[in-house]
Amino acid sequence: MRKSIVVVFLLAGLLLSACGAAGETGTLSITGSTTVQPLAEKLAESFMSSNPDVQIDVQGGGSSVGVKAAGEGTSDIGMASREVKAEELAQFKNMQVHVIARDGIAIVVNPENSVNDLSLDQIRDIFSGKIVNWSEVGGADAAITVVAREEGSGTRDAFMEMVMGKDALILDNAILQSSNGAVRTVVSTTPNAIAFLSFGYLDESTKALSIGGAAPTEENASSGVYPVVRPLNLLTDGAPEGLVKAFLDFVLSADGQAMVREEGYIPVK
């Protein structure tokens, strides 16, 4: 019964707010990186439960979507799991970058895969297509299925910079997906698959490998032992004010940073 009353109210509210707006107090839109997305959703839920008049919409699309949406103003806050590039800063001169956490990038395989550890060189060779069979790195005799993200992905950008280096490219044959979640789904259902995945998405459906002996844990990422870590950023058009500032303050507060750790990311403090 309560639900249908809520529905009627919302319908009425919708009709009444026909010219409703991004400028109203009480609504916040957060768009971009699928790495930051689960974290942003949890933070938003917490913020909304302490501020019941606020509505926060979180959606994905990738880091480049986040940069563009924040810069153009189609979203109040953008999420990015990489640095904002020089060209983007030149295009969006008012953009401000707020680091809210750090995140490791894991190399994941299907849980049935017998391999547990790879060196950075081996990973680079697999993703560039030099190594094509699991037997070459100590696994079963099976062709390697590489899964990667599309070019707008911050995770991919960070991976390219930190693992592939300037010259190597990800092989053309990789299966491309548009989000961390989609990558995880493919790897968990495809034997012999390998992919890079945000730490925040690690669960029993995939197996994360150690890199050169460094296990993919938060301590190792924090201390620098695990080599592939990048900043998670929230982007705003100009200095944050009002609701945007309130939310950002919450994210960077002790409570917010505690949630960051809970979700599997590394707090900035």
Place this chain on the structure above:
Amino acid sequence: MQNKLQVDKAVRTVLLISASLSIVIVISIFIFIFRSSLPAFKEFGVQGLLGELTWRPANGSFGILAMIVGSVMVTLMALVIGVPLAIATAIFLAEIAPRGVQAVVRPAVQLLAGIPSVVYGLFGMVVLVPLIRRIPVAGNSGYGLLSAAIVLAVMILPTITSISEDAIRAVPRAYTEASLALGATHLQTIFQVLLPAGKSGIVAALILGIGRALGETMAMIMVIGNSVILPAPLDDNPLTVFLSQARTLTGNIAVEINYASGLHASALFATGVVLFMLIMIVNVSAHAFLNRSNASAN
């Protein structure tokens, strides 16, 4: 009376505006998309866009040849799988099925038409891809042209079947009776009289099917792998080209539109223009084919 006439005039103007709006929308869509694609065409030329295989926006490469081949191949494969089934079912429904069986098969076809594309995509991901992956070819991930073509074939089948059935039913009874009177069997009548007579309707059905296949997006993203490669055989057997991953023109647009800007965005509009041109070519060739065969028949 004067008042009523004024109302009449006012109404007529309103309706005129409504009609004009449909043209305005079409023209806006055209202008917008073509204009947005111009920077990419100016920068790379038609050869540079349509003739290049490398699509790496970060490096400034915007070749869409691989996507053109991907779209064309998956559509052709879907036609090969789906058209015989569709036309056979159409003939079955129009000429052979008893009423009771018609009452089962026709609603079944209708329902197939109504199932949303994402449901087909989901089914493809969960059932087809693992099934195709069982084919023991190195590098076969299950994602690729074959899975996508099967899904697409099921999606275009209802369209082709219903319109073809209508076309066959529209052939005047006199043709059938004359053919049978001359001693032809029912089968001969169907294939040598009814199908040729219903040709324009069947071709229209095929055009619609091809248009639907070329335009399908979401189901393709879910099962085709989205790799920007020219489909090629996976090993020595040339047939394994059908197991290759690919990316369609539609998939290209959907996956990258949200964050593309500048030249990259323009290249996506160019992809839209190419898609549109492809569908136009199919329409025009089909009409030309029909006109020529009607002319020669007369």
Place this chain on the structure above:
Amino acid sequence: MKPADLRASSASANLRKRQTTQKLSFGLLWLASLIVVLVLVVVVGYVFITGFKSLSWDFLTTAPKGGLSGEGGISTTIITTIYLVALILVIAAPLGIGAAIFMIEYQEQTKAGGKFLQALLQAANFGVETLAGIPSIIFGLFGYALFVSTLKFGFSLLSAALAGACLVLPTIIRTTQEALLTVPVSLREGSLALGATRWQTISKVVLPAAIPGIITGIMLSVGRIISETAVFYVTLGGSYRLPNSLLSGGRTLSLHLFYLAMDTNAFEKAMGTGAVLIVSIIIINLVIDLISRKLSAGVRQQQ
């Protein structure tokens, strides 16, 4: 044997051969149709059986607990779908029906009205034909570029509704045109002969007779909107929450299925969503069938 007997026996041999070929071929045709029905049964059956486990009143009335966790239900997506359908119809139905009425009912006036009006009519018809053939992703591309980016509506109900209206406009125009054409000319002539103006004739005589056909067109559009994903993928955004204004984003049922399938391991919930979708389409198809039957009964009555 006499030549006539030889001819007779070879003729019957020929007939027997053709009849055997026919039996075989017809067998193949039966097989083809069987395969088609089987495909339907397998797909729908799989979706329903796997989705059945997640179907419950809770599933339908609880909101999703997060875009990525795959937990929770689909209530907000159902409501968002209803919002979107309503919005699109509010925009597209009056426009489409109005356009169709003009293109059919005002034809003689247009011909008398001179070259410009005639060209307009031709352009309108061409426009409808072309719009109908454009793939939905291109509407999405157009919608994203114009409504989301340039006009800064962002990922919202408004952007999605405008793009969706462009998508269904040809369907509404075409089906309304056909509905108007089935109304006998005699009805119009009788009304005009009695002294009614054109608009009175249309509103009080023609339209009521054409209503069933028009409603069919609207129902077809509703079905299209519910099944459609590509257009809304790039205009509506992906938020799992209920949109609280026209400029809020959200997910339709189809979009939610897409996100569930791609981003989460919750395949059963995805199938459950698929089952809800299929049931909605079945209901819409049934309504269309009912209306068509009433329509042909009505036509027969008038004759």
